[in-house]
Amino acid sequence: MRPRVTIRPAQILVTLLLPVAWLPLLIVGPASAQPAPLSESTESMPERTTAFIPVASLPDRQRIVAENSDASRRVCRPDASRSIDAWEVDGWRQYQRLWEELSQKPDSPALRRYLGLPIGKAADQNVVIHVKRGRSAPRWMGWRAGSYLELETPHLTIYSRADEQSSRDVAADLEQVYWIWTQVFFPLWDAQPEVATHLKPIDPTQTIESVLADSSLRLKTRQRLRIVLFRDANEYARSLGRTTPGIEQSTGMYSDERRTSFFYPSDAGDAVATRRHELAHQLFREASRSRLGDQIPGEASGFWLIEGIAGYFESMQVADGVASLGGWDSPRLQYARYRILSGNDLMAFSELSSAGRAEVQSRSDLARWYAHAIAQTHHLFDGPDLGSRRWIYEQLAELYQIDLDVPGIRRPTEPEQSLRRFLAVDDRTLIDHPARREIKELCLAGCNLSPTAIDTIAPSSELRWLDLSRIPVDSRSVARLCPSPDHLEQLSLEATAVDNALATWLEQADNLTELDLSWTACGDPVVDAIDDCQRLNTLWMTGSGLTDRCLPTLLMMRAIESIDLQRTSITADGLATARRRRPDWNLNSLQLRVE
Numbered sequence: 001m002r003p004r005v006t007i008r009p010a011q012i013l014v015t016l017l018l019p020v021a022w023l024p025l026l027i028v029g030p031a032s033a034q035p036a037p038l039s040e041s042t043e044s045m046p047e048r049t050t051a052f053i054p055v056a057s058l059p060d061r062q063r064i065v066a067e068n069s070d071a072s073r074r075v076c077r078p079d080a081s082r083s084i085d086a087w088e089v090d091g092w093r094q095y096q097r098l099w100e101e102l103s104q105k106p107d108s109p110a111l112r113r114y115l116g117l118p119i120g121k122a123a124d125q126n127v128v129i130h131v132k133r134g135r136s137a138p139r140w141m142g143w144r145a146g147s148y149l150e151l152e153t154p155h156l157t158i159y160s161r162a163d164e165q166s167s168r169d170v171a172a173d174l175e176q177v178y179w180i181w182t183q184v185f186f187p188l189w190d191a192q193p194e195v196a197t198h199l200k201p202i203d204p205t206q207t208i209e210s211v212l213a214d215s216s217l218r219l220k221t222r223q224r225l226r227i228v229l230f231r232d233a234n235e236y237a238r239s240l241g242r243t244t245p246g247i248e249q250s251t252g253m254y255s256d257e258r259r260t261s262f263f264y265p266s267d268a269g270d271a272v273a274t275r276r277h278e279l280a281h282q283l284f285r286e287a288s289r290s291r292l293g294d295q296i297p298g299e300a301s302g303f304w305l306i307e308g309i310a311g312y313f314e315s316m317q318v319a320d321g322v323a324s325l326g327g328w329d330s331p332r333l334q335y336a337r338y339r340i341l342s343g344n345d346l347m348a349f350s351e352l353s354s355a356g357r358a359e360v361q362s363r364s365d366l367a368r369w370y371a372h373a374i375a376q377t378h379h380l381f382d383g384p385d386l387g388s389r390r391w392i393y394e395q396l397a398e399l400y401q402i403d404l405d406v407p408g409i410r411r412p413t414e415p416e417q418s419l420r421r422f423l424a425v426d427d428r429t430l431i432d433h434p435a436r437r438e439i440k441e442l443c444l445a446g447c448n449l450s451p452t453a454i455d456t457i458a459p460s461s462e463l464r465w466l467d468l469s470r471i472p473v474d475s476r477s478v479a480r481l482c483p484s485p486d487h488l489e490q491l492s493l494e495a496t497a498v499d500n501a502l503a504t505w506l507e508q509a510d511n512l513t514e515l516d517l518s519w520t521a522c523g524d525p526v527v528d529a530i531d532d533c534q535r536l537n538t539l540w541m542t543g544s545g546l547t548d549r550c551l552p553t554l555l556m557m558r559a560i561e562s563i564d565l566q567r568t569s570i571t572a573d574g575l576a577t578a579r580r581r582r583p584d585w586n587l588n589s590l591q592l593r594v595e
Contacts (some may be wrong), residue, residue: 017277051183052099084408091196110213149409160229166265281312290400308377326382328437334443341446427453428496445469467492474499485509492516503529543567548574
């Protein structure tokens with residue numbers, strides 16, 4: 001069961017660590033302040049994993065998948081500089097070629113027939129879905145025959161109490177996840193031997209399509225994965241709550257015991273991410289060559305990777321017939337960046353990797369543990385070290401008891417510090433690897449970035465959380481990045497170059513709950529701009545340009561609970577008035593340390 005994530009983890013105590021040279025600059029205006037330099041690294045930039053999905057046709061577009069970026073090439077290529085030989089996986093290159101050909105000829109009958117995709121007019125659906133009144137649900141579900149829908153796709157059986165269109169939408173999305181998983185984790189897939197038998201003999205000078213056109217070969221489905229789709233969140237929680245305490249806090253789960261995933265239809269980003277997370281668990285368990293039987297993976301140790309690789313699938317993004325996984329813009333990496341770069345919260349890899357399932361699930365800091373598990377998986381799978389990437393495959397094979405010989409593996413060395421470097425993206429990363437999703441959470445605090453690089457990020461009016469602390473961006477750059485801040489809940493611009501020009505933009509941010517403008521040139525006009533923020537409970541204005549003039553407005557903002565006004569021009573009398581009028585405030589609680 002995937003836990004929800006929170007933007008401000010309770011485990012992190014935020015303090016201000018300021019170089020001495022910054023103090024006079026920040027008090028009078030931070031435009032000349034620069035982000036703290038990061039250690040130089042010769043490592044290459046983070047990559048994404050890419051895969052193809054079935055589409056009926058593609059618009060005119062440039063090919064966005066580099067020839068060396070698909071899963072097989074980025075894992076199987078040799079690295080002479082590190083004495084790593086090529087990894088030959090029977091059938092993987094040919095299977096990738098099949099999908100590349102299909103991306104160029106999406107209506108090819110030969111390729112679509114082999115994969116079991118719709119052909120002709122039906123190809124617009126991209127997946128064959130048969131729907132009927134359900135009568136074959138397992139008895140333990142307790143559903144009366146005819147009271148639910150039964151949907152069958154090439155790889156799924158879905159028992160649904162949701163409406164038919166919502167059920168079809170979920171089925172289509174999960175089928176996409178299936179095809180992406182087969183491309184990325186082909187060496188573990190239960191159909192790998194069959195595909196190798198079919199495709200490996202094909203000469204490199206021949207197209208896969210030309211061979212399959214003259215063949216009756218078809219990819220067979222061994223076992224359909226079972227999915228239960230409840231009517232809504234209430235039915236989901238009511239039905240599963242008796243056996244799974246806390247289920248109401250989740251949006252989906254996979255049961256090893258039942259070999260079933262449970263969801264309810266929702267287009268919310270968290271629900272979609274959960275579906276992909278839980279289906280990844282199911283795919284490794286049921287669509288691989290696993291010999292686990294009734295054992296649970298990660299029971300004794302290694303549970304971090306069981307959850308980490310499922311969390312990696314939460315980052316899945318689809319556009320123009322291409323899916324990508326990972327990337328600096330992955331939502332989970334924003335939380336990791338905040339914890340590790342801003343909060344200096346590093347978990348020892350030995351602590352992370354040694355724990356088994358029961359030990360992990362009894363932790364009081366479960367959200368923190370998940371954040372590190374998923375961040376380390378992104379790092380080792382998408383980072384620059386080929387040996388570490390192969391090690392992930394080897395570890396997954398061991399956890400799921402799959403026979404697999406992986407050459408050139410390298411167990412991570414100093415993964416904690418390497419993770420810090422991976423998270424601390426630079427200008428080159430942002431410019432060369434533009435985000436492929438509409439960003440809703442963005443934390444780049446602690447990264448050595450210029451305003452020029454920030455300006456390459458596509459604007460998003462869906463931002464809920466934005467943290468650009470200690471990056472020299474100005475008010476214009478912030479407003480460009482989030483043109484309509486009405487969805488914004490948490491905004492951190494500590495030690496940036498923003499000033500009172502931000503006020504007009506802030507007037508639209510009426511859903512803010514937290515605002516940090518510490519060590520900026522922002523003053524009283526900014527407080528005037530946020531006087532209608534009825535939900536604002538945390539306001540940090542340390543080292544800003546506030547004066548006593550803003551106090552009447554602040555005192556009337558009833559939702560404020562924590563506020564810091566240290567190193568401002570507010571007088572001692574003004575602070576005394578604030579303490580007398582608002583005894584409920586947690587006032588000036590931050591402990592400032594000068595280093």
